[in-house]
Amino acid sequence: MSDPLETQALPLNKVAFVTEDDPNHPGKQRLSIPHPLPQVIECGIPECRSGSYASKTKVGNLVQHFLKNHKTDVTAYFCCRCCDHETSSIVTANRHERECDNSSQRDVAEEDKAEIKSGPGEFHTILLPFPLRPTQCPLCNWVTFATKGAGELSSSLSHHLGRQHRIQSKWNWKCSECNNKITNYHLSQHKCPEVSNSRSGQP
Numbered sequence: 001m002s003d004p005l006e007t008q009a010l011p012l013n014k015v016a017f018v019t020e021d022d023p024n025h026p027g028k029q030r031l032s033i034p035h036p037l038p039q040v041i042e043c044g045i046p047e048c049r050s051g052s053y054a055s056k057t058k059v060g061n062l063v064q065h066f067l068k069n070h071k072t073d074v075t076a077y078f079c080c081r082c083c084d085h086e087t088s089s090i091v092t093a094n095r096h097e098r099e100c101d102n103s104s105q106r107d108v109a110e111e112d113k114a115e116i117k118s119g120p121g122e123f124h125t126i127l128l129p130f131p132l133r134p135t136q137c138p139l140c141n142w143v144t145f146a147t148k149g150a151g152e153l154s155s156s157l158s159h160h161l162g163r164q165h166r167i168q169s170k171w172n173w174k175c176s177e178c179n180n181k182i183t184n185y186h187l188s189q190h191k192c193p194e195v196s197n198s199r200s201g202q203p
Helices: 058-070 088-099 152-165 193-200
Strands: 014-022 031-035 041-042 074-080 116-118 123-130 168-175
Touching: 014 058, 014 152, 031 058, 031 088, 041 058, 058 152, 074 088, 116 193, 152 168
Parallel strands: 014 041, 031 074, 123 168
Antiparallel strands: 014 031, 116 123
16 A cells, blocks of 8 residues: 555645545545645546536536546535535535635744654654644645644544544644644643743733
C-alpha cells in the first residue's frame, strides 16, 4: 500500500475524494468536493489521469466518472474550504459560503502550518503551532479556524485529516516562540515568556 503522505499530498483546492460509505444513501459512497467550486475539479485517485472537468456540469460529470471509470456509485458532498461544514446540497453550500465566518481569512503564514511525521504504526504525529491560531493542514491548503480551545483546534484538524486524507493522527504542540515541543498534558503549563506577554497584551 502506498504511503498516504505521498499519495494524498495533492492540491485539494481542485481534487475530489471518495472518503467513506454514505449513511444517507445505502450502497453509495461520499464524494468530497471543495467549495467554493474551483474552475477545474479533478479525480483525487492518484493513478487516475482522465478525471478532470471544467464545464458547468463538472460535478455531475465527475459523479459519472467515478461510476464509469472506478465502478463506484457516489453522492457529491460540498466541503467548505474554510471550515468543517459539508452538505450534499449545492444551494445550501452556496448559502454557507456567503455566511461562513472564516471565508475572508484564508491566508495564513508559513509558520502557521502544522507539521506531520509518519508513524510508528498506523498513526501519524501532528505538531500544531502554539499559541492557538488559524492552522493550515500539512498536506493541503485547507485551514481550520477553530481556535477557541486546544481540543477544538486539534479535533478539527484530526477530522479533516481522516476525512480528506484517510490519515489517523495524534498530536502535540510546538511553541512558535521557543520552538519547544509540548504535550497536551503540559500545554496549559507552558511558561514561555514571549507567549505569556502576548496573552497579557504586554510588549
